[in-house]
Amino acid sequence: MHIIRNNSNHVFLRVLTSFLVSLFSFMIVALLIINSTFLNAQFIINVFENHNFYVQMYNEYSQEVEYLADPAGVDSKIMSSVMTQEEMQQDIVNTVYSAYNYKGAAGFSIDKDEIENRFFDKLSNYAISLGYTVEGDISTNLQYVSKCAASTYETYAKFPYIDYLGNFSIQLKKAFGIGLVISMIIVFAMIISLYLTTEWKHRATRAIVHALSGSGLMLVIAPMAFLLSNKIKYIAITTKSIYDFAVGYVEEVLVMFIISGIGLLIASVLVFLFVYKRQHEKALH
Amino acid sequence: MAFFGLPLIFVILAYVIIYFIAEPIITPVSSVFDMITGDTIPDFSQTQNTNDILEISNIADQANIISSAEIKIPRNGDVYATLTIDGAGVNTSVYYGDDNAILRKGVGQYTGSMLPGFGSTTLLGGHVNTYFKGLKNVKVGDVININTTYGAYEYTVTNLKVVDYQDKTAYDLAAAYDNLILYTCYPFGTLGFTAQRYFVYAELTSGPKVKYTTDK
Numbered sequence: 374m375h376i377i378r379n380n381s382n383h384v385f386l387r388v389l390t391s392f393l394v395s396l397f398s399f400m401i402v403a404l405l406i407i408n409s410t411f412l413n414a415q416f417i418i419n420v421f422e423n424h425n426f427y428v429q430m431y432n433e434y435s436q437e438v439e440y441l442a443d444p445a446g447v448d449s450k451i452m453s454s455v456m457t458q459e460e461m462q463q464d465i466v467n468t469v470y471s472a473y474n475y476k477g478a479a480g481f482s483i484d485k486d487e488i489e490n491r492f493f494d495k496l497s498n499y500a501i502s503l504g505y506t507v508e509g510d511i512s513t514n515l516q517y518v519s520k521c522a523a524s525t526y527e528t529y530a531k532f533p534y535i536d537y538l539g540n541f542s543i544q545l546k547k548a549f550g551i552g553l554v555i556s557m558i559i560v561f562a563m564i565i566s567l568y569l570t571t572e573w574k575h576r577a578t579r580a581i582v583h584a585l586s587g588s589g590l591m592l593v594i595a596p597m598a599f600l601l602s603n604k605i606k607y608i609a610i611t612t613k614s615i616y617d618f619a620v621g622y623v624e625e626v627l628v629m630f631i632i633s634g635i636g637l638l639i640a641s642v643l644v645f646l647f648v649y650k651r652q653h654e655k656a657l658h
Numbered sequence: 659m660a661f662f663g664l665p666l667i668f669v670i671l672a673y674v675i676i677y678f679i680a681e682p683i684i685t686p687v688s689s690v691f692d693m694i695t696g697d698t699i700p701d702f703s704q705t706q707n708t709n710d711i712l713e714i715s716n717i718a719d720q721a722n723i724i725s726s727a728e729i730k731i732p733r734n735g736d737v738y739a740t741l742t743i744d745g746a747g748v749n750t751s752v753y754y755g756d757d758n759a760i761l762r763k764g765v766g767q768y769t770g771s772m773l774p775g776f777g778s779t780t781l782l783g784g785h786v787n788t789y790f791k792g793l794k795n796v797k798v799g800d801v802i803n804i805n806t807t808y809g810a811y812e813y814t815v816t817n818l819k820v821v822d823y824q825d826k827t828a829y830d831l832a833a834a835y836d837n838l839i840l841y842t843c844y845p846f847g848t849l850g851f852t853a854q855r856y857f858v859y860a861e862l863t864s865g866p867k868v869k870y871t872t873d874k
Contacts, residue, residue, distance in 0.1 A: 595673065
């Protein structure tokens with residue numbers, strides 16, 4: 374193996390290798406973050422929990438279903454008491470997991486008929502308590518209210534665009550996995566070649582330090598700039614629950630990039646101090 | 659120096675390379691992002707009641723004409739008038755727009771119809787169990803008063819009709835005279851969503867005319 378000595382060509386080669394290690398390390402971390410966030414159903418569930426999504430979504434659904442009560446001549450609380458927040462939460466979670474695990478429409482679907490029947494039973498009991506007989510026109514009218522209420526529930530419990538996100542995630546996962554393996558092989562090969570071709574090992578280590586801090590800065594600067602610009606908060610979503618989710622989702626991904634970047638920067642400083650200390654000790658001896 | 663300088667150069671180089679490689683993705687994504695972002699951060703703390711303040715006035719001149727430029731045209735969700743039918747038990751606020759939230763607060767004007775005084779049809783809808791419960795008591799010849807933020811209007815009921823909810827011939831929004839149509843679900847005193855609608859037709863008997871102008 375040819376040993377790189379310290380002339381300008383060799384320095385250039387070392388810097389270039391260091392840069393490539395830096396770029397591919399950045400890619401590895403970025404792919405890992407995207408894999409554990411955008412392509413991960415559990416991450417969405419965590420964002421729901423962190424941003425009080427279920428409560429907000431249930432409140433919005435309750436308000437919408439209560440609006441149906443006014444034209445139907447029904448007590449609004451009757452409408453909102455049919456489905457509980459826990460049931461809606463479970464349906465939302467099932468919908469998300471299903472979208473991320475089954476391609477197409479093979480996954481979980483909300484049992485609208487069952488929900489419609491529950492609304493109808495509740496409304497029928499209410500009508501009977503008011504002295505109505507639930508047959509003929511009244512029965513048909515209440516069935517129509519139940520159908521609308523069940524559709525309203527489905528609209529809220531089936532998280533918007535989740536099928537598209539899920540399908541997108543399933544398609545990308547394989548490509549991301551391949552990209553991750555290739556990047557790891559490249560980084561590993563370059564680090565080995567850097568040590569094998571550099572006469573003074575501390576210089577190779579210093580090149581790794583530059584690569585690590587470079588990747589760290591790449592992971593921090595752009596996400597930090599986007600986060601501080603607050604641009605995501607200008608997203609024009611009119612439903613508060615969805616708005617909070619979307620902003621929280623993007624912000625949490627950006628924060629993961631920043632934390633990972635800071636982690637790499639700290640690692641590079643520690644390696645630098647370690648190299649400096651060893652050199653200093655050698656000089657003393 | 660190299661400890662700080664080289665990584666910074668790496669960052670700039672990497673961002674440039676990534677930009678050029680991912681440019682076919684970055685450009686459309688950024689265009690879509692621009693399309694879905696507004697100029698202001700959405701404010702969800704705004705309560706719906708901010709538009710519920712109603713100041714009734716009459717700004718007509720001596721010839722009982724109002725310049726359209728002098729009228730503050732309501733936005734969706736604004737209350738702009740009161741509606742009363744003495745003897746029928748109808749006394750409610752009139753909102754511009756007729757979505758679910760509005761119909762919970764009063765009666766709502768279909769935004770595809772005209773405001774009173776503008777020379778065409780004003781179409782107002784309300785729920786049968788709340789604000790338009792009293793429509794069942796309305797008779798031909800009854801007087802309907804609508805007091806708006808720009809003038810007071812009086813209509814006389816000319817006809818009452820029950821039609822199917824899909825019957826679009828029940829109203830003429832292109833009529834060339836000032837008229838008022840009120841509608842609600844039918845039959846009265848039932849439960850659930852019904853397939854029929856109850857229409858009350860009225861013609862303008864007094865109130866300022868609105869003249870289209872651009873100057874105040």
